[in-house]
Amino acid sequence: MKIKVGILGSAGYTGGELLRILIYHPEVEIVFAHSNSNAENPVFDVHNDLLGDTNLKFSSTFHIEIDVLFLCVGHGESKKFFEANPTFLENKNVRIIDLSQDFRPETNSFVYGLPELKKESIKNAKRIANPGCFATAIQLALLPLANSSELQNDIHISATTGSTGAGQSLSATSHFSWRNNNLSAYKSFEHQHLKEINQSLNQLQPDFSKEISFIPYRGAFTRGILASVYLKSNLTIDNAKNLYKNYYENHPFTHISDKNIDLKQVINTNKCILFIEKHNDNLLITSIIDNLIKGASGQAVQNMNLMFDLDEKTGLNLKSVGF
Numbered sequence: 001m002k003i004k005v006g007i008l009g010s011a012g013y014t015g016g017e018l019l020r021i022l023i024y025h026p027e028v029e030i031v032f033a034h035s036n037s038n039a040e041n042p043v044f045d046v047h048n049d050l051l052g053d054t055n056l057k058f059s060s061t062f063h064i065e066i067d068v069l070f071l072c073v074g075h076g077e078s079k080k081f082f083e084a085n086p087t088f089l090e091n092k093n094v095r096i097i098d099l100s101q102d103f104r105p106e107t108n109s110f111v112y113g114l115p116e117l118k119k120e121s122i123k124n125a126k127r128i129a130n131p132g133c134f135a136t137a138i139q140l141a142l143l144p145l146a147n148s149s150e151l152q153n154d155i156h157i158s159a160t161t162g163s164t165g166a167g168q169s170l171s172a173t174s175h176f177s178w179r180n181n182n183l184s185a186y187k188s189f190e191h192q193h194l195k196e197i198n199q200s201l202n203q204l205q206p207d208f209s210k211e212i213s214f215i216p217y218r219g220a221f222t223r224g225i226l227a228s229v230y231l232k233s234n235l236t237i238d239n240a241k242n243l244y245k246n247y248y249e250n251h252p253f254t255h256i257s258d259k260n261i262d263l264k265q266v267i268n269t270n271k272c273i274l275f276i277e278k279h280n281d282n283l284l285i286t287s288i289i290d291n292l293i294k295g296a297s298g299q300a301v302q303n304m305n306l307m308f309d310l311d312e313k314t315g316l317n318l319k320s321v322g323f
Contacts (some may be wrong), residue, residue, distance in 0.1 A: 002029040003308055006062055008081065009072035011035040013164050014099050016047040017297035018070055023054050025301065025315030027308070031066050032059040064088060068095040068304055072297070078102040089127075095307055096127045097300045101192060103129035105199040113303040115312060116251045117143060117200055122306045130303065133225055133295025134159055134216060135193035139200050140254055140272045141229040141287040144247035146204035150235060154210045159227035160217040164292055173218060180220055188215050224263040225291045233283035240276050240283055252313050253294065253302070266290050270298035270316045293318065 005022060009015045010033035022028045033043060039060030044051040046058075064087055071078045078100040082089050088096065089109075096110075103110035111125035112118055114136065122128060131139070138157055145151050163179050173179065173186075191214055201208050235243070241256060248254040254272045261275045266288045275286040289295050298316055305312045 004029050004031045004066045006031050006066040007033045007070045011038045011046045014296045015072035017292045021301050034059045034062045071098045075101045099130045105196045128303045130300050132193040133291035135196045136295050137225045137227045137287045137289045141285040144244045146201045149205050151208050153232040155212045155231045157214040157229045160219040161225045162221045162223040164223045182220050184218050191216050225289050226263050227287045230282050230284040232281050237278040263288050267321045269318045269320050270294045
């Protein structure tokens with residue numbers, strides 16, 4: 001029996017990535033891909049690259065006869081959906097994976113879906129709050145340190161995201177003419193993902209109380225996140241690398257590179273690649289992910305695989321774009 005899947009918000013960027021993955025997932029049947037604005041139109045009318053891959057049409061309706069519901073909707077919209085359709089929360093047979101920020105940080109009913117932190121909890125969960133994209137890249141750069149109580153100083157982060165991080169709706173800062181050949185900082189020191197980052201670090205290192213200074217940037221490219229994370233540390237470079245390699249030994253999507261890294265290595269993959277350096281007493285960790293895949297839809301499928309007792313890599317053998 002295949003896993004029956006329903007998708008809300010399937011015409012957006014994360015919805016499109018989810019469709020691209022699930023169409024070829026060997027254990028999945030897509031029952032509906034809901035979109036109010038594109039109802040009854042072929043999926044490839046919006047996601048043009050899927051022409052020839054599927055004849056699926058966007059649905060104007062949704063129903064509860066599914067095994068898992070993905071919510072690829074805007075922030076605030078998931079809570080509104082459940083208020084209008086409480087049966088999805090009441091029915092224990094339907095697992096829920098929410099890609100909005102509505103149930104982050106972790107709540108009593110939603111498990112925070114970062115497999116490198118909560119794998120065993122995810123396996124037994126009925127409801128998952130998928131992590132934010134910046135939060136994923138930054139946490140994967142810091143979890144091994146927190147796990148060994150090595151976060152003893154303030155943390156400094158600068159991270160740049162592609163334009164897809166802002167979603168599909170047009171805004172003044174997402175138009176090509178503004179974004180191209182441009183760079184800007186935004187939400188300095190107050191980005192919403194700081195809450196979930198702090199929560200996760202405190203779960204591993206309960207005494208962590210240092211300041212996290214985070215400057216996000218809008219990059220002049222489409223997809224991906226590169227985060228530079230540094231802090232004072234007494235660890236030697238060899239000890240730091242061993243600590244990271246040991247922590248991620250059983251996590252198939254996070255890798256430690258011995259060479260400097262670049263964003264194209266992870267685009268169109270569910271990987272996170274980390275590069276660790278030591279400069280005097282500063283430990284620098286560079287983290288790269290695809291914001292739409294490991295930062296959203298790919299991680300959601302990874303969570304689904306764990307929830308249904310599948311190998312977490314199933315359907316996620318995605319190849320980078322290379323050059």
